Amino acid sequence: xxxxxxxxxxxxxxxxxxxxxxxxxxxxxxxxxxxxxxxxxxxxxxxxxxxxxxxxxxxxxxxxxxxxxxxxxxxxxxxxxxxxxxxxxxxxxxxxxxxxxxxxxxxxxxxxxxxxxxxxxxxxxxxxxxxxxxxxxxxxxxxxxxxxxxxxxxxxxxxxxxxxxx
Amino acid sequence: xxxxxxxxxxxxxxxxxxxxxxxxxxxxxxxxxxxxxxxxxxxxxxxxxxxxxxxxxxxxxxxxxxxxxxxxxxxxxxxxxxxxxxxxxxxxxxxxxxxxxxxxxxxxxxxxxxxxxxxxxxxxxxxxxxxxxxxxxxxxxxxxxx
Numbered sequence: 001x002x003x004x005x006x007x008x009x010x011x012x013x014x015x016x017x018x019x020x021x022x023x024x025x026x027x028x029x030x031x032x033x034x035x036x037x038x039x040x041x042x043x044x045x046x047x048x049x050x051x052x053x054x055x056x057x058x059x060x061x062x063x064x065x066x067x068x069x070x071x072x073x074x075x076x077x078x079x080x081x082x083x084x085x086x087x088x089x090x091x092x093x094x095x096x097x098x099x100x101x102x103x104x105x106x107x108x109x110x111x112x113x114x115x116x117x118x119x120x121x122x123x124x125x126x127x128x129x130x131x132x133x134x135x136x137x138x139x140x141x142x143x144x145x146x147x148x149x150x151x152x153x154x155x156x157x158x159x160x161x162x163x164x165x166x
Numbered sequence: 167x168x169x170x171x172x173x174x175x176x177x178x179x180x181x182x183x184x185x186x187x188x189x190x191x192x193x194x195x196x197x198x199x200x201x202x203x204x205x206x207x208x209x210x211x212x213x214x215x216x217x218x219x220x221x222x223x224x225x226x227x228x229x230x231x232x233x234x235x236x237x238x239x240x241x242x243x244x245x246x247x248x249x250x251x252x253x254x255x256x257x258x259x260x261x262x263x264x265x266x267x268x269x270x271x272x273x274x275x276x277x278x279x280x281x282x283x284x285x286x287x288x289x290x291x292x293x294x295x296x297x298x299x300x301x302x303x304x305x306x307x308x309x310x311x312x
Contacts, residue, residue: 072192072196073199093235093262094283095262097282098282101263104268109267113235
């Protein structure tokens with residue numbers, strides 16, 4: 001997977017987490033996913049379609065989600081399943097939205113679909129076209145996992161190339 | 167959460183009434199806490215564009231805070247429909263997707279301003295004062311500062 005596709009998501013996750021949680025973040029393990037994706041806690045998934053397509057998953061355990069939600073809200077929030085789910089989705093929404101903004105500024109156009117909860121224990125594994133990069137962000141509130149599987153849309157690339165050749 | 171000098175309606179001194187539109191309950195509650203810290207009231211909430219139109223007609227709020235990426239009907243389309251029916255509507259788009267194309271599309275269809283998520287309360291506060299213009303007034307709190 002091209003690093004130029006991934007970098008905006010890393011930058012955005014770092015900015016949103018450090019700003020929202022008022023802490024410094026560090027990137028922990030970073031690896032290409034070789035096995036099928038296995039959910040670690042509560043996972044929110046966002047699909048992109050357009051010049052770049054694929055999906056990004058944010059995954060965090062329920063205790064971390066409650067601490068993150070409380071930091072984002074500026075008040076202690078009681079744990080509930082809904083709060084945990086909402087936190088995963090909103091975090092995904094904010095991080096991906098900011099990354100997409102940066103990619104759009106580079107000339108890529110695509111549609112961001114609303115986050116959905118990834119409820120199954122396992123997901124499809126990456127392939128040659130769509131390898132998945134897995135990384136974790138260590139924060140004061142706990143660990144947030146990001147799993148990115150994106151690729152250029154070949155048809156659109158061909159369209160662009162044809163247009164440039166004309 | 168930080169408290170701000172309350173912003174009131176100039177014409178009657180009443181709190182500003184907000185319609186908050188976002189498919190995330192968490193985001194709506196966060197925005198609700200912010201506008202309450204500005205002295206405002208939440209007139210209603212909606213989780214998608216279709217409901218936003220209905221709720222606008224029902225509650226006639228002073229300001230709408232509208233997300234963009236939502237199921238059923240997205241925020242820009244909902245904003246356009248609200249402004250067509252209510253040209254006086256003050257709609258502020260609040261979204262994490264802040265690229266220029268989106269902002270221009272929203273403003274062309276009648277939105278008054280754009281705030282990018284994660285929302286900073288002090289930024290939203292200034293945007294709300296700007297969008298209200300002369301229809302809003304910062305109330306002086308007795309005993310607060312010089």
